[in-house]
Amino acid sequence: MRPLILITNDDGVAAKGVLALEAIAQEFGDVVVMAPEVNNSGQSHSITPSRPLRVRTVKESDELSVYACDGTPVDCVKLAVEYFCPRRPALVLAGINHGSNSSINVLYSGTMGAVVEATVCGFEAIGFSLLNHSVNADFSSCEPFVRTIIADVMENGLPDNVSLNVNIPNLPVGQIKGIRVCHEAKTYWRDSFEKRIDPIGRPYWWLTGKFVCDELQEGSDEWALQNGFVSVVPTHPDFTNYQAIKQLRSRYE
Amino acid sequence: MRPLILITNDDGVAAKGVLALEAIAQEFGDVVVMAPEVNNSGQSHSITPSRPLRVRTVKESDELSVYACDGTPVDCVKLAVEYFCPRRPALVLAGINHGSNSSINVLYSGTMGAVVEATVCGFEAIGFSLLNHSVNADFSSCEPFVRTIIADVMENGLPDNVSLNVNIPNLPVGQIKGIRVCHEAKTYWRDSFEKRIDPIGRPYWWLTGKFVCDELQEGSDEWALQNGFVSVVPTHPDFTNYQAIKQLRSRYE
Numbered sequence: 268m269r270p271l272i273l274i275t276n277d278d279g280v281a282a283k284g285v286l287a288l289e290a291i292a293q294e295f296g297d298v299v300v301m302a303p304e305v306n307n308s309g310q311s312h313s314i315t316p317s318r319p320l321r322v323r324t325v326k327e328s329d330e331l332s333v334y335a336c337d338g339t340p341v342d343c344v345k346l347a348v349e350y351f352c353p354r355r356p357a358l359v360l361a362g363i364n365h366g367s368n369s370s371i372n373v374l375y376s377g378t379m380g381a382v383v384e385a386t387v388c389g390f391e392a393i394g395f396s397l398l399n400h401s402v403n404a405d406f407s408s409c410e411p412f413v414r415t416i417i418a419d420v421m422e423n424g425l426p427d428n429v430s431l432n433v434n435i436p437n438l439p440v441g442q443i444k445g446i447r448v449c450h451e452a453k454t455y456w457r458d459s460f461e462k463r464i465d466p467i468g469r470p471y472w473w474l475t476g477k478f479v480c481d482e483l484q485e486g487s488d489e490w491a492l493q494n495g496f497v498s499v500v501p502t503h504p505d506f507t508n509y510q511a512i513k514q515l516r517s518r519y520e
Numbered sequence: 521m522r523p524l525i526l527i528t529n530d531d532g533v534a535a536k537g538v539l540a541l542e543a544i545a546q547e548f549g550d551v552v553v554m555a556p557e558v559n560n561s562g563q564s565h566s567i568t569p570s571r572p573l574r575v576r577t578v579k580e581s582d583e584l585s586v587y588a589c590d591g592t593p594v595d596c597v598k599l600a601v602e603y604f605c606p607r608r609p610a611l612v613l614a615g616i617n618h619g620s621n622s623s624i625n626v627l628y629s630g631t632m633g634a635v636v637e638a639t640v641c642g643f644e645a646i647g648f649s650l651l652n653h654s655v656n657a658d659f660s661s662c663e664p665f666v667r668t669i670i671a672d673v674m675e676n677g678l679p680d681n682v683s684l685n686v687n688i689p690n691l692p693v694g695q696i697k698g699i700r701v702c703h704e705a706k707t708y709w710r711d712s713f714e715k716r717i718d719p720i721g722r723p724y725w726w727l728t729g730k731f732v733c734d735e736l737q738e739g740s741d742e743w744a745l746q747n748g749f750v751s752v753v754p755t756h757p758d759f760t761n762y763q764a765i766k767q768l769r770s771r772y773e
Contacts, residue, residue: 310593312564312627318717319724341564345712346725371640373759374565375594383759387624387708392730419771426764428706432692443665450760453681455640459598463572467586471572490677499772501764506626511679511754518672519699519752 270296270357270421273390275343275349277307277363278376280325280335287406291413292360293331297513298335300325301380303377307404308366310339310377312384320346335353338383348385352353358421359385363406363413364396369434369498370452370480373412382430398492399437399490408440412497415446423503425454432500434505436492447496454480468499505518523549523610523674525717526638528596529617530560531632533578533588537616540659543615543708544666545613546584548674552609553578553586554600556593556630561619563756564629565637573599601641603685612638615648616666618657619641622649622687622741622751623705635683636757645675645683651745652690661693665750668699670765678754689745700749706732707739 272292276285280302291406292298305321307512334351336343344359360459361381368376378394385392392417412435422424425431436443456476465471488498525545529538533555545551555659557576570592578586584611586605586728591598614634621629632649638645646669650662665688689696709729716726741751 285530296742306570309567309569310564310634311566313566314562314564314727315632316562316629317559317676318729319726321722321724342727350715350725360755371757374640374757375567377566380564383627384691387627389708411585416772423771426761426767429761429764429766434757447766448772449767450762451758455642458602460573460605469574471574472570472603474567474569474595474598486569499768500759501768502759503703503759503761503764504624504627504759506753506755506757506759507757508679508682508683508754509703511682511756512701512703514679515684515701515752515754518676519669519701 271352271354272298273294273296273347273359274300274355275302275340275361275381277340278311278365279303279306280352282365283404284365284406288360288363291410292324295358297329297416298331299347301343301351301353303338303343304335304337307339307377309375310380311375312341312380313339315339316340340377341384344381344384346443354389359390359392362395365402365407366400367398367405367434368394368432369492370454373451379432385432387426387504391425393420394432396434398434399435403418408438408443409435411440428503429501432502434488434492434498438495442495443497444495447472447491449486449491449498449499450486452480452489453482454478454489474490524533524553524607525544525549526600526605526606526612528555528614528634530563530593531618532559534557535618535619536657537659541613541616544663547554548670549610550582551584552605554599554604556588557588560592560630560673562628562632564628565594565633566592566728568592568595577589581625584597594637597634598636609643610723612643612645614743616659616662617649618655620651620687621647621685621713622745623707626704636755639681639683640757644678647685649687650690651687661691661696662688664693673759681756682754682765685749685755686740687745689748691748695748696750699749699752700744702739702741702744702753704753705733705742706735707731707742742759
């Protein structure tokens with residue numbers, strides 16, 4: 268029996284990026300896709316405790332089943348593993364995301380939320396993102412890197428409790444210089460909201476923002492991407508700052 | 521001029537826990553509250569790119585202004601800092617949450633999403649949670665610990681890029697043994713969804729789950745809480761697993 272690969276994303280089940288990932292994943296095993304019905308960009312690690320979820324079957328076969336769910340990407344992972352995968356997935360993939368999930372964007376990303384959730388649930392998982400937000404983005408330059416990394420992880424596994432956050436520069440494949448394993452650059456978004464006035468005179472605020480990168484030295488994901496490399500960040504579901512524990516013990520214990 | 525303290529939560533602007541935190545925070549400075557109109561539990565670090573946000577003024581004065589927003593806790597922090605705080609906050613607080621945000625729950629928590637966002641934006645920030653989900657929870661046992669930790673952080677600051685995730689056991693104050701500075705225990709939720717059939721025969725799935733803790737040795741937050749201590753986890757907005765970088769370099773570069 269071929270290995271089973273579970274796929275989700277945050278751009279929605281019909282996005283061009285997830286179709287590209289489905290095609291590559293089928294070279295490695297049978298595929299189940301459970302992805303949000305609609306765009307869930309920015310949904311991070313959110314879950315849906317307050318209402319029930321529905322699932323629409325798009326197609327079903329031994330080789331490729333596709334389901335659309337009205338929950339978040341994290342809901343999709345949990346629900347698919349428990350009710351829609353015919354056997355335990357050998358690998359969980361998310362993406363290919365339309366737009367970057369590098370550096371601080373990993374916090375907001377529904378795609379990476381799903382990857383981190385898969386890790387929490389004990390699966391090996393990889394998130395793929397292309398640095399192009401367009402719904403019509405061309406994912407062909409991603410293919411050799413997606414293929415290489417999936418093949419490596421299926422053969423060699425990943426360190427315990429670690430998933431991969433893979434970002435791919437928006438360049439023709441011949442101009443991509445290779446892969447760099449990186450840490451998350453220290454970045455943030457400023458000028459977050461634009462204030463506007465609606466047609467009947469009341470204010471509203473719409474999320475926007477400028478990306479600020481304070482760290483462009485070699486070793487960070489933003490450096491790699493700006494220099495034409497695919498960035499791979501080993502990512503784990505632990506926010507603890509271990510260095511600070513000792514310092515704070517002297518203050519509180 | 522007194523320091524300004526910004527408060528948010530994920531249980532909503534009218535929750536008992538945020539009212540308790542407002543009362544304590546006013547001992548230390550002027551307070552701006554910007555909290556979600558409705559419950560945002562489980563909203564993690566999510567943001568709202570797809571629609572505009574509205575804000576309702578609940579009350580406004582130099583000492584205490586309260587605003588309700590129809591976005592997420594992370595939206596609340598970004599919007600309040602940019603448009604509703606009369607000056608730069610000296611401190612950002614979130615909570616007091618109705619229910620635990622210890623260990624893996626930090627990933628799903630809207631309260632801790634807001635705290636981590638405040639850190640990303642360069643503010644010192646603390647999230648407080650009581651291990652009692654009830655809307656009528658009694659927050660009086662939290663008060664001395666909330667007061668101690670706010671006073672300490674306002675006097676001594678926090679390590680760079682670090683916020684605090686504070687969880688308080690649901691015990692009478694006399695039975696709480698003190699504070700422990702901890703790392704996140706390795707935990708997860710299993711049996712995530714319950715499948716049911718609606719009145720017209722169609723299936724739906726509702727989020728549930730059992731909390732599983734594989735790690736109860738001293739030093740973890742779950743150990744501290746189960747042994748009657750307040751847990752304080754120094755938390756940073758970086759998912760990078762630094763140990764794995766070297767190992768993966770030999771495979772990909």
